[in-house]
Amino acid sequence: MYPKISIVTPVLNQVEYIEQTILSVINQNYPNLEYVIVDGGSTDGTLDVIRKYESKISNWISETDTGMYYALNKGFRSTSGEIMGWINSDDILLPNSFHRIAQLFCDLPEVDWIQGLNSFIDLEGNLIHTQTAQNFNLIKFLAGDFKWIQQESTLWRRSLWEKAGGRMDDRLKLAGDFELWFRFFQFSTLYNTTVPIGAWRKREGQLSGAAMNIYLEEAEAIRRSYIINKQQRRILGKMKIFENLIKISKKFKFLNHHILERKRNKKLGLYKLNITYSYKIKKFIK
Numbered sequence: 001m002y003p004k005i006s007i008v009t010p011v012l013n014q015v016e017y018i019e020q021t022i023l024s025v026i027n028q029n030y031p032n033l034e035y036v037i038v039d040g041g042s043t044d045g046t047l048d049v050i051r052k053y054e055s056k057i058s059n060w061i062s063e064t065d066t067g068m069y070y071a072l073n074k075g076f077r078s079t080s081g082e083i084m085g086w087i088n089s090d091d092i093l094l095p096n097s098f099h100r101i102a103q104l105f106c107d108l109p110e111v112d113w114i115q116g117l118n119s120f121i122d123l124e125g126n127l128i129h130t131q132t133a134q135n136f137n138l139i140k141f142l143a144g145d146f147k148w149i150q151q152e153s154t155l156w157r158r159s160l161w162e163k164a165g166g167r168m169d170d171r172l173k174l175a176g177d178f179e180l181w182f183r184f185f186q187f188s189t190l191y192n193t194t195v196p197i198g199a200w201r202k203r204e205g206q207l208s209g210a211a212m213n214i215y216l217e218e219a220e221a222i223r224r225s226y227i228i229n230k231q232q233r234r235i236l237g238k239m240k241i242f243e244n245l246i247k248i249s250k251k252f253k254f255l256n257h258h259i260l261e262r263k264r265n266k267k268l269g270l271y272k273l274n275i276t277y278s279y280k281i282k283k284f285i286k
Contacts, residue, residue, distance in 0.1 A: 001106055002032040005098055005155075006081030010071035011050075011089035012040035017201065019049045020125050024092035026056045030099060034058045034081050038071040046089075069170040076161075076168075085155040087198055093152075094119060094127075094196040101155055101195060104275060107284040112188035113156035114275065115149055116197030123203055133192045135272040138185035139235050142228060146219065149190070151177045152198030156184065163187045174211060175218035182222055191286065193275040235268055242268075 007025055011018055025035050037050055039062035050060050059078055065071050072086055083105055087093055097116070104114065115136075120129040136149055164183040168176045184190070228236070242264035249257040265271055278285045 001102075002030065003083055003102055003105060004032045004034055004081035005030060005083045005085075005102065006034040006036070006076070006079035006158075007084075007093075008072055008075035008079065008086045009035075009037045009089055010040070010068045010075065010086070011037060011042065011046055013042045013044040013046060014089040015042070015045040015049060017090040018046050019052075020092055021087060021089050022049070022053050022057070024094070025087065026053060028093065028096070028098040030102070032081075033098065034079050036060065036075045036078055038065070038075040039063075040065045040067075040071055067170065067173065069168040069172060069176040072168045072176075073170055076166075080158075082158055083155055084158055084161055087152060090201045090203070091152045091198060092121060092125065092201070093198050097195065097197045100277075101197065104193065104195065104284040105157065108275065108286065111191050111275065111286070112160040113154065113184055114191050114193055116153040116155075116193055116195045118150045118153060119196055119199035121199045121201050123201070125201070127199060128202070130196070132194060135192065135270065136181075136185075136190055137270065138182075139232065139239065139268065140270070141182055141185060142223065142226065142232060143236055143239055144220075144223065146178060146181075149177070149181050150198070150200060152200050153196075154181075155197065160184060160188050172218050174215040175222065178215075178219045179222050182226070189273060191273045191275050193284075195277075239264070239268055 009021060035058050037057060037060040039046060039050065039060065041062060041064040047062055054060060061074065065074065076084065083101065105111065115133045118131045118133050119127060122128050133150065136146065140146070164180070164187055169179045172179060242260060246257050246260045249260055273286070275284055275286055
């Protein structure tokens with residue numbers, strides 16, 4: 001069974017990297033792929049690269065727009081896949097990820113969104129680092145702990161997308177992913193898996209300096225705009241107490257901070273939710 005996977009790539013003047021991005025998607029050889037590219041009016045040769053592969057792309061658009069999240073809304077509106085995600089024009093998807101992710105979502109119909117192995121590439125596209133994703137949930141987001149859900153490695157069901165409003169907030173400059181994850185958390189649980197899905201290209205100028213400040217300002221405004229109910233307020237209060245104790249224990253070593261962390265996780269339900277593949281039953285399991 002091959003559920004339709006819809007992937008969107010927003011792009012503007014990325015001729016240096018867009019071909020690697022496109023090839024990483026179409027070379028998945030996934031039989032039920034819907035791939036849409038939304039170009040914001042490139043003038044550097046990006047369109048020539050897109051035309052080179054247009055027979056293998058479901059649809060592409062090139063017209064002036066107001067930014068990445070506007071482009072993503074435009075792209076997602078034209079898709080119909082059961083599983084969704086996006087890959088930016090300087091990042092890549094890793095080989096054979098779609099077949100594994102399709103099986104994961106079929107094996108676990110109760111799982112609505114997942115984050116794969118965090119992966120990073122250099123300017124030439126070489127894999128330089130991988131790490132297991134951190135555990136995230138709504139409470140941690142409310143507490144300001146959101147660094148980082150790797151967007152390149154995150155996929156979700158269309159049903160969750162629709163529950164959460166079916167849109168990106170295109171008023172935001174940089175933190176549109178954070179705002180989407182924040183809405184997702186209000187409806188569903190994020191699970192981690194060590195399946196390699198996508199990789200972020202490490203290069204100068206990405207989320208650093210002024211850009212990082214804008215991202216953090218937008219994220220903080222989103223977090224503060226959320227109305228916290230009494231139960232969440234109590235949990236956040238308990239979390240703050242635990243976090244202070246953990247900091248003190250690390251500083252003075254009067255108590256093993258790992259014990260406090262386990263106690264905190266048990267009390268507040270902050271368990272790491274992992275999905276792994278069982279070779280015994282040949283299925284993904286929680």
